[in-house]
Amino acid sequence: MSNVARTLPAHDWLVEKIFMGYRPGAYVRSFFTPANALVASIVGLGVPVIVYRFLFGLGSVTNLSQASPWGLWISFDVLCGVALAAGGYSMALAVYVFGLEKYHPVVRPAVLTGFLGYFFVVIGLLCDLGLPWHLPVPMVYSFGTLSVMFEVAWCVCLYLFTLAFEFTPPLFEWLNWPRARALAIKATIPLTIFGFMLSTMHQSSLGALFLIAKDKVHPLWYSPYVPLFFFVSSIAAGLSMVIFESALSHRIFHDRLDPSAHVDLDGITVGLARGASIVLFAYFFLKVQGFIASERWDLVNTPYGYWWLFEMLGFILAPSLLYAYGARHKHVGLLRAVAAWTVIGVVVNRLNVSLVAVNWSRPTAYIPTVYEVLVSVTIVTIGIQVFRWIVNRMPVLRDDPAFPVTH
């Protein structure tokens, strides 16, 4: 379709860069698809809820209470969002710093996912804050340096900008600004290292947030090592997201791929799976150590204990072994399924630590309202749309022929 449109004598920048070669009328008509109708109805329902929340307060749409101050928006939008966006730092480190060129085709989509992930984490956070316009306070003049939340706020803020800068090469290629692009490429290594440093700190700090709530978190999920658990599991989540998402992208956006460039996606998937298998096993081992140190064997034979065991075996050990098996036998289909399962496992872990384990001590269990779920779904949906918009226009999944790869 777009190839036909590109041959039309439309040299207008807008048509070429924004309308993807369509004439305005045809471009607008291209919106009317069943998928877009679904997106429009989700956003059409979700955005009014967000507006309502800001007009009438958090209590008007959420089940948050004095006993449960953190709900789905912190657990899913922030904790899960940050963990699942970890592919950005993992892949940038592997390709740019360690020089693993094989993974070059997936580094740009991973960085873009990271950037959008963090951007929408911040949007989710703004919905949850009681006084979001005070956000500059800890950034500018009142530094709560003893607070884990202060560290998280600073790291997430700096890392959001770092990811934005890391994504400038494809942006400048799209805008056809070769000099700016050359400058941006030079900044790749410092940005990647700075980004990894920030990620180490805030991925773990999101776990460290719960250290001070010692009496509130169920002992099976409370451990002095919880920051380490969060950091290591974020790597597994990031790698699995890259496996899952690259498979999806190559199916959905196959017209954006350069047919002449031979991308060995299966080889990349197997390599990433090997890495994820080892990381998951290390994560399992660390969790076992934390459990032994906690000396709470008595809690295993309880309903919470069964759920904890299910997470340990079903969501950590099983995918680790299945990844190893699939990588050994080059069973790419299995690896993709395991990747999706691992992503769900990390989401379950974050929800367990921040909601399930905290419900343990609450007088009444917190269960999110349908509105809270709707807002979370809306934010994810908008994020996917922005991803689509960018991937359809900028050289993310393919290299721009005008700008050969130089590393």
Add this chain to the structure above:
Amino acid sequence: MTLSRRTFFKINAVGAAALAGAARPAEASARMASHDGPAMLVDTTRCIGCRGCETACAEANGNGALELPGDDAIFDRHRATDPYHYTVVNRYAAALSAPGGERFIKTQCMHCVEPACASACPAKALEKTAAGPVVYHGERCLGCRYCMMACPFDIPKFEYSKPIAYIKKCSFCAERQSRGLLPACAEVCPSGALQFGRRETLLEEARKRIYDRPNDYVHHIYGEAEAGGTSWLYLSDTPFERLGLKTDLSTTPYPALTDTALSAVPVVMTLWPPLLMGLYTFARERKEERHE
């Protein structure tokens, strides 16, 4: 490959930036903790459940009229503090050995010696002042509610019903204290259940009461060690857990729980950049060799 001058400067620039931000744990270890600040001794054996303290508190903080003033029906359920009631009095059954059958206990912010909320706050909106009370600065608050997660006594309360929502809690009448006045609750207490003073003095007083009448008190001062020490201290003739108080709290200050995690920050900031620059240099050298 030789380490070029430019690369060397790059490494140093990243390292220096990391060091500049690494001055945190010094502050953590220098956490000032005065154990002799202003304090309150609550002797629950003397409380008559008149709720005069609730009225005075509401008045002093501009929180409007009380629910069911002077009506015993209020005690039928156990209430918690909320954004518009910084203190509440609840009724519990007294221990069988104790006279009278029922006990009343006042709840409010405990004003910890080392408060979890203040250490959790990213913007210093909650602050342990030099004078002693743990106070709240709404103009700094983000409304992140981490203080609520952190507080072992579940004291900070959030205005869920308002679009512009602040945290609310007892300030120990810090403003009245600075003018030399008693906290509003202590000023009106008719039965001597509330006694205001310096913490060390009140601990002496509490020990003396237990010593003088050992059969009339549980031999424990609640707040002396709980959460690393609080400014509000409780005496009782009925086990504290039966008065709705948490008795399984840690006796080390809660901010200490995050010290180890925060002390990892400067390590990461100083170790990661040079380590990764080194690995990058090796990776590039290997690649150049391959190309030759």
